[in-house]
Structures are given as structure tokens and as C-alpha cells.
Amino acid sequence: MEDSSKRIIGLVLRVLALGATLTAAIVMGTSKERANLYALSFEANYSDTPAFKYFVIVNAVVSVYSLIALFVPSESSLWRLVAALDLLVTLMLTSCISAALAIAQVGKNGNSMSGWLPVCNQVPDYCDHVTMALAAGFAAAILYLMALTASAHAALDEDDCC
Amino acid sequence: MAHENGMKPDDQVEPVLVSEPREWLLLTLRVIAFLATASATLVMALNKETKKLVVATIGSTPITATLTAKFQHSPAFVFFVIANANASFHNLLMIAVELGGRKFDHKGLRLLFVAVLDMLTVVLASSGDGAATFMADLGKRGNSHARWNKICDKFDHYCSQGGGALIASYVGLGLLTIISILSTMRLVRLKPLGYQRAPVP
Numbered sequence: 001m002e003d004s005s006k007r008i009i010g011l012v013l014r015v016l017a018l019g020a021t022l023t024a025a026i027v028m029g030t031s032k033e034r035a036n037l038y039a040l041s042f043e044a045n046y047s048d049t050p051a052f053k054y055f056v057i058v059n060a061v062v063s064v065y066s067l068i069a070l071f072v073p074s075e076s077s078l079w080r081l082v083a084a085l086d087l088l089v090t091l092m093l094t095s096c097i098s099a100a101l102a103i104a105q106v107g108k109n110g111n112s113m114s115g116w117l118p119v120c121n122q123v124p125d126y127c128d129h130v131t132m133a134l135a136a137g138f139a140a141a142i143l144y145l146m147a148l149t150a151s152a153h154a155a156l157d158e159d160d161c162c
Numbered sequence: 163m164a165h166e167n168g169m170k171p172d173d174q175v176e177p178v179l180v181s182e183p184r185e186w187l188l189l190t191l192r193v194i195a196f197l198a199t200a201s202a203t204l205v206m207a208l209n210k211e212t213k214k215l216v217v218a219t220i221g222s223t224p225i226t227a228t229l230t231a232k233f234q235h236s237p238a239f240v241f242f243v244i245a246n247a248n249a250s251f252h253n254l255l256m257i258a259v260e261l262g263g264r265k266f267d268h269k270g271l272r273l274l275f276v277a278v279l280d281m282l283t284v285v286l287a288s289s290g291d292g293a294a295t296f297m298a299d300l301g302k303r304g305n306s307h308a309r310w311n312k313i314c315d316k317f318d319h320y321c322s323q324g325g326g327a328l329i330a331s332y333v334g335l336g337l338l339t340i341i342s343i344l345s346t347m348r349l350v351r352l353k354p355l356g357y358q359r360a361p362v363p
Contacts, residue, residue, distance in 0.1 A: 048307035051296040084343060087281065091339065094285050095292025102238035102293035103300065107308065113235035114301070116310040145285060152281075156350050 003154075010150035011070065017147050018066035020140035021093070025059035028052060028100075028133035033126035044123040051103040052130070058096040059137060062089050062144070083155035086148040093141040100134055185348070189260050191341050196253035198334035199287065203246040206294075206327035209233045211320035231317040238297035239324070245290025246331050249338065252283040273349055280342040287335050291328070298324055 034043045046052040065085070072078050108127065110118035120127040211231045216224045233239040256276060263272065302321060304312035314321035 042307070044307070049305065050299060054296070087284070087339070087342065090285055091288040094289040097292075098241075098289035099292040099296040102241075102297050105237060106297075106300070106310075111236065113231075114310070114313050116308075119308050148281070149278075152346060156346070 003157075006150065006154055006157075010147060010154055013143055013147040013150055014066055014070055017140055017143040018063055018070070020136050020143055021059045021063040021066065024133050024136035024140055025056050025063060027136060028056050028059070028130065031126055031129040031133065033123045033129075035123045044119070044126040046130070049103055051099040055096045055100040055133070055137060058092050059140065062093055062140070065089060079151070080155045083148075083151045086144070086151050090141070090144045090148045093137070093144050097134065097137040097141050100137065104130055104134060185260070185344075188341060188344055188348070189257065191337055191344070192253050192257050192260070195334050195337035195341060196250055196257065198330050198337060199246045199250035199253060202327045202331035202334060203243055203250055205323060205330065206233055206239060206246070207243050209239075209320055209323045209327065211317045213316060215316065229316075231313065231320040233324070236297055236301075238293040242290045242294035242327075242331070245286050246334070249283050249287040249290075249334060252279060253338075256280070273345070277342070277345045277349055280338070280345050284335070284338045284342045287331070287338055291331050291335055294324075294328055294331070298328060 028046050031046050032043065046056065069082050069085075072082055104127075106116060106118075107130075108118055108120045110116050209232070212228060213231075214226045214228050217227045218225045233243065256279070259272070259276065298321070300310065301324075302312060302314045304310050
């Protein structure tokens with residue numbers, strides 16, 4: 001596989017991952033629903049849950065990083081730094097999607113052993129919105145894992161290293 | 163290095179395998195990471211606390227119920243145990259490969275497999291840690307908006323043991339990241355010895 005096709009695959013994956021992380025951050029950030037329960041009005045917002053806040057922050061940071069990393073020229077030695085940062089970014093993405101999924105699972109099914117009731121019955125639209133954001137975040141994590149493989153492959157195959 | 167006496171190309175691989183330096187730093191890090199992830203797995207898997215709590219009071223007689231907090235009650239902690247068990251098994255396997263696997267060099271791709279598996283294990287361990295951290299935070303502080311009460315004020319031993327398991331797994335995760343970067347750099351460092359290409363038959 002020559003260098004140009006490798007580089008194109010890496011770029012395509014990074015652009016797709018940029019789109020996925022941006023979607024995840026925006027969709028989660030705009031999830032808000034107001035519900036009425038027995039004359040009590042409460043609002044479900046992503047910022048009520050630290051896991052969802054972490055999810056939005058990590059996805060926003062990763063999308064900015066992807067945008068910057070798209071413009072690193074392939075011949076400079078910064079490419080190895082990009083490969084190392086890709087590993088850290090993939091770590092952050094997987095941990096944030098896993099944390100958000102854990103809390104969302106409690107929100108949907110509750111936890112009878114701890115006396116936590118599910119909240120999706122009261123705010124179904126909020127739950128659907130969050131589910132879409134989580135799906136985008138999951139796609140972002142997988143895409144970034146592939147982009148990490150591509151950039152590590154590109155960074156290691158240089159003949160003039162070390 | 164192997165050009166004397168007109169050796170055949172496949173004989174050239176033999177001296178390369180013998181002269182690969184043993185990586186003591188990587189091995190030490192793997193042993194420590196194995197201990198960290200294995201202890202995280204065990205500490206969380208043995209996390210259980212039983213308590214008699216007063217549930218209601220009728221007149222002047224309190225009604226007590228025996229409540230148990232186990233790690234299986236929460237899917238996030240189950241995933242944490244499974245992910246750390248996988249990570250410690252991976253570390254054990256890599257230690258065994260490092261110590262005794264020199265002969266099993268399938269087409270020169272052993273180091274590549276090790277590097278790829280290291281990356282996958284780092285990703286798995288980080289997701290296990292993320293889920294368990296936020297579930298533990300939910301148990302410690304509750305969520306007033308969703309009307310989920312905290313449970314750590316009643317089951318403090320369960321919470322502190324879970325916290326210890328989390329810290330051990332963070333140490334394991336940090337070490338696994340360093341190990342992954344080192345084993346990936348090893349691919350490049352040993353490239354002149356022909357490790358990235360299959361030996362010519």
C-alpha cells in the first residue's frame with residue numbers, strides 16, 4: 001500500500017470521526033426536556049448528570065483536536081506526536097462513551113437494589129435524544145480506533161526514524 | 163551481520179532472533195500492571211456488604227431489613243470486573259510471551275501482534291474505568307434531579323473498597339498506556355533487524 005492511499009484513508013477516517021464527535025457533542029448539548037409530574041414541573045437536562053457533562057466536554061475537545069490534526073503535513077515529524085495523541089484521545093473517547101452508557105442504562109432501567117427509579121418514563125423525548133447522542137459517540141469511538149490504527153501505521157513506516 | 167560463508171536467506175533470520183535484546187523495563191512495567199489490574203479485579207469482585215437497616219417504624223417497633231450491597235447489582239461494576247480481568251489476563255500472556263516466546267515468531271509478526279493487542283487492551287481498560295468511576299460517583303453523591311439517593315452513607319465499607327479497586331485500576335491503566343507506547347516504539351527500533359517484514363523464504 002503506497003503512502004498516498006494510506007494517507008487518504010487516514011484523512012477520511014479522521015474527517016468521519018470529526019463529524020461523529022461534533023454530532024455527539026451538539027446532540028447531547030441540546031438535550032433538554034421539561035416534564036410535569038403531579039403538578040411538579042421539572043426539567044431534564046444533560047448538565048444534571050456529570051457523566052453526560054464529561055461526554056460533551058470530551059467530544060468537543062476531540063473534535064477540535066481532529067480539526068487541528070487534519071492540517072498536519074504528512075512529512076513533518078509532528079506526525080508521530082499525532083499518533084501518540086491519537087492513542088490518548090481514543091482512550092478518552094472510550095471512557096466517556098462507557099461512562100455515559102452506564103448512567104443512561106440506570107436512567108432507562110433503574111436499579112432496584114439501590115432504590116433508583118428509571119426516569120425515561122417521565123421524559124421519553126429526552127431519553128431518545130440522549131440515545132442518539134450516545135450512538136454518535138459510539139460511532140466516534142470506533143472511528144477513532146480505526147484512525148489510530150491508520151496513523152500509527154503511517155507513523156511507524158517512515159524509513160528515517162530513530 | 164549474517165553474510166559470511168554464503169548463507170541462504172532463510173538462515174539469515176536465525177542470528178537476528180538470538181540477538182534481540184531482552185526488555186527489562188517493559189517486563190517490569192508489565193508485571194506491575196498485571197498486579198494492579200489483577201488486584202482491581204479481585205477487590206471489586208469480592209466487594210460485598212450486608213447491613214441491617216431500619217426500613218419503617220410501626221408504632222414503637224422498628225422493622226429492620228437485611229440489605230446487601232454487591233458488585234453484581236450494578237452492570238457498570240460487572241463490566242469493570244470483566245474488563246480488568248481481561249487486562250490482567252493480557253498482561254500475564256504478554257509476560258509469558260516476553261519470557262518464553264522467542265521461538266514462536268510466526269513470520270516475524272510477534273512484535274506487531276503484541277503492540278496491537280496492547281492498544282486494544284488499553285482501550286478496553288479505559289472504558290471499564292470510565293463506567294465504574296461515574297457509577298461510583300452516582301453512588302457517592304446521588305443525583306438529586308433524578309431523585310436517586312446516595313448509598314455510600316449506609317454502605318461505607320462497600321464504597322471504600324470499590325474506591326480502592328478503582329485506584330488500582332487507574333494505576334494499571336496508566337502503566338498499560340506507557341507499555342503500549344513502549345511496545346509500539348519497539349517496532350520501529352527493531353526495524354533494522356527485519357522485524358516488520360516476513361523473512362524471505
